[in-house]
Amino acid sequence: MKRLLEVENLHFSFKTYGGEVKAVRGVSFYVNEGEIIGIVGESGCGKSVTAQCIMRLNPEPPGYFKQGSIQYKGIEITKLSKQGIKRLRGSEIGMIFQDPMTSLNPTMKIGKQIEESVMNNMSVSRTEARRRAIEMLKLVGISDAGKRYSQYPHEFSGGMKQRAMIAIAMACNPSLLIADEPTTSLDVTIEAQILDLMKELQSKMNTSIIMITHDLGVIANLCHRIIVMYGGMVVEQGNLHEIFYNPKHPYTWGLLKSVPTLNMDKSEQLIPIDGTPPDLFSPPKGCPFAARCEHAMEICYEELPPEYGINDKHSAVCWLQHPYAPKVLWEETRAA
Ligand code: SF4
């Protein structure tokens, strides 16, 4: 598989009156062609900021790249000019957001919005762009596409708006689609439909997808690999099977415990993780999760754990992986 995107030791901060907010601290991961990657973590863990670094959508200033690199098809994104990044957006990298209403233009017909996206990024005639817009509406499962083309966003349901957003993002056939909590505002049935649609489009068009979510359940059936973020860092990454059946980081354990399962009794409570995420003005010098971790040892407060390779598809940043650390097993904590 060919490498499409490579993020290497990325540090991104915001300058504020209160000091420097270290939103992303040494994040590394990659995306291959045709792969679906999930980035999971609670709000404020740096997942959206990381994704927006790839499209240079964070305001700069006050945001700035401190260190590290983002290579997309050999292009260094952190060094691109405004013009350069504009060329990549839409034509190479598309993005969909949580709330379609903030990205759809309420005063413009849906079809026209898709058409605009095509015209801006491809050198085609108006007629060809219109043909492509209708084709995209059909492709994302909007029936009666010819009629829907001429409707405004308020005439669409929530799920249809999100489908329209996907149509806009995919109209120029980008190599990479970044989806930031695209289904959070939808109910579960519609959510499942949208996720199926993304999966289908991915296999039809071989688009790589970065799916950002706070919910491991959302990506259980969708992603090939999962990156777990906490406190601006990657704490665990691995393929789907490894993260769900052989998780090694206590934070991932907490996330897994909060995923509802099909056979779960309605009266059973999902277990939220106690405590609050670290202060990104002055992050702890040790493990970012130490204050909330029930397995924290002395060293966890003192020193950042290294990245331990579990196998060639899986790594975790946790002192429990040190050969002399006490053995704590997920099977046991899950049962507890
Ligand atoms: Fe918990 Fe220590 Fe592992 Fe951090 S390094 S997750 S505090 S055991």
Ligand code: MG
């Ligand atoms: Mg977010």
